[in-house]
Amino acid sequence: MRTWTPPELPELPGAGLTPKLYNTATGRFEYPAISEGRALLYVCGITPYDATHLGHAFTYLAFDIMQRAWRDAGIETVYAQNITDVDDPLLERAASTDVDWRSLADEQIGLFRSDMHRMGMIPPEHYVAVTEQIDEIAAAVRELVERGLAYSVPTVDSEGDDIYFDTDAAERESQWRLGDVAPYDHGTMLQLSAERGGDPQRAGKRNPLDPLLWRAVRAGEPSWESPVGEGRPGWHIECSVIATRALGGAFTVQGGGSDLVFPHHEFTAAHATAISGTPLAHAYCHAGLVAYQGHKMSKSRGNLVFVSKLLDGTHGACAGVPADPSAIRLGLLAHHYRSEWEWHDADLETANRRLEAWREGLERGGDDLASATAVLQQLRAALANDLDTPVMLATLDAALDRGVDDPALIAAAVDALLGVKL
Template sequence: MRAWERPEIVSVPGESGAPWLHDTKTDSLVLAQPRDAARLYVCGITPYDATHIGHANTYLAFDTLQRVWIDAGFRVHYAQNVTDVDDPLLERASATGVNWRDLAESQVDLFRTDMQALGIIPPNDFVAVTEVIDEVAAAVALLQQAGLAYPVPTDDAIAGADGTIAADLYFDIQAAEASTDWTLGDESNLDPVSMLRLFAERGGDPDRAGKRDRLDPLLWKAARAGEPVWESPVGAGRPGWHIECSVIALKELGTDFTVQGGGSDLIFPHHDMSAGHAEALSGHPLAGVYSHTGMVAYRGEKMSKSLGNLVLVSRLRAQNFDPRAIRLALLARHYRTDWEWTAALLDEAVARLSAWSAAFGAASLGTVAVNASEGAASTATPGSAAALVDALRLALRHDLDTPQALQLIDDAVASELDDVALVNQAISALLGVAL
């Protein structure tokens, strides 16, 4: 699947290094130091109701991470999935009378347009689940052969092309824990009661009869009437949610990659289970760092499709808000915090963009040299732009502290700097805002 056009990222003079990033697994800051290339996997959208501000907040956070790596001289290999076949998508398609493939395609197109407008670096591998059905089925077959997957009788399943009626297949958590170094809860650090509650809230089926453990997740859903179906070695059907990301990540990035990212609502069960599937398949950990963004609320509630309180990037753009201002509004909040979107935040971002453009934009380039030649007009010594860039790098390397980075530039707006062009380059490369 094609992604979108990559923004130009200029090289900024000076030196930087790998960032310190909060690791959900250890609840600590760890050095996200690539061994070769920086390998990043961020869970993608289920393509309906795209692209809301919560989506943009997540992908902007990991765009910032990539920019820090690139600035430090690392090559980045970024993979992202699109869950273009899943129960919520099918339910929306049915409710609206739209073919599920057409719905997915239209929403992915909108997502691409929004991401390009916001200046988000695209993934090297942008992979739809429907493109890897065979690989997912093969992985489920391997888990079954290893004794880590088991069937659960399914009354409403239908026969495949060969006349065989398959059962749903589930991941055996206890068997996986016994045969690998993975333990359920390693990534989330949740107690059993919380895991059970979140599993039920986030697509799990703890009360399904026939399961060995209430938290065992679905690997392969047997064919049902009226649903998409693929023939496979494990029977006619379609993939479960968590195994999709495990397979795509292992295929594109290999094992023990640098960072697994996503929203905090994916910590459990999605990232916990994906890590378990991947380790069961490969014998190695999925990722070195697990990084998660906070949730964005609107009008007092978490922004979500089910509540219908979505602020869509496309609608803001249709109202002629500059995508750079939308980007700045998001960067003004630390990526790990939960916060609430308001119109005032966007107004502040518009004002900030105007001030930055006046001070450091194309029209301002060369003014320092002119002012410096007018010695009688000012006796102040221009400040060091290089020192400002060093401070920006330090802020971003410290757990992607974009609010601090923005404040540093705000403070510099009223200052006379010795190299406005350098500041312009840094704002473009590190924060993705071209002035």
């Protein structure tokens, strides 16, 4: 799958610091393992039926900033992202709107690419749709079945059987343990499984938490012939296969929104470890969820703020004035990437005022100008401290209120590290 044109990142003098990141799996701040000067990043992509809202943008911006930090530290990055272009929510939306599911997916993928390009996001080197790797995913499911790590469950609405991952067998036969990624109690796992695409009440399962690996063909649903029967993949095995084929095992960071910690990232790691014998990733980093109008942005509730509408000047109270992509970035970067927060329409105006103040600050002269070199050091220190963008913004507020002795250096630093054009 093609991506989008990457932004040009200015080169800065010296080198930044390798960032210390919060690892959800261990609950500690750590330096994820980087081998031979290359950081390998996998971030779970969209299900293309209602993209791209500010919740998406906040997540992908977090990992855009992470890559900028690594690159500033002289570390090469290799980035992979999937597209879940066949899944229940997509099929349900297509059916409800009487649109072919492939057409809906293609339309939304195109919109997402456009939004990411306009927002100045670094694109992945590996941008892979699930439908591009059906054979590879089916082969992985077959391997799990042959090794006794998966089993069949009869269906009432299909001639074939569904195939489930055997959580207990995987714990016995591999180094993965339930809770390695998501350190939750069993009751919480059951609740989250039911809320996030699992089926803990499904009759015939050996363990209520066992996730679906392969869904047997149902009437009216897309399906593919495979060694494990006609059907389509389950959610977690898709990312296991796409991630490891793109990056190998034990890559640097698995990323995504905090709602993916369980069950998605837990079982993505489980499948990959069971197949390869190698842990999926060294660190698991998660962005917080964004609310709007008092509730987490969600497609079911309909309280979404779309990036494209902000950029085109067609979003509600902000209608009539197309938003500067740098202002949207600043509105998001004002919040630490791990925080849970609420977007208000007035936030865009606040970001616009900050952007204008910074641009004016570059022109400010005087006898008490801040040292641009010292400001750059402060920005790099904050970036290395778990991507602390609010501190970076406060640092720039103070410096540009005074004016700086090398405006070109600050403009380049803000562009390279934050993706904000001054």
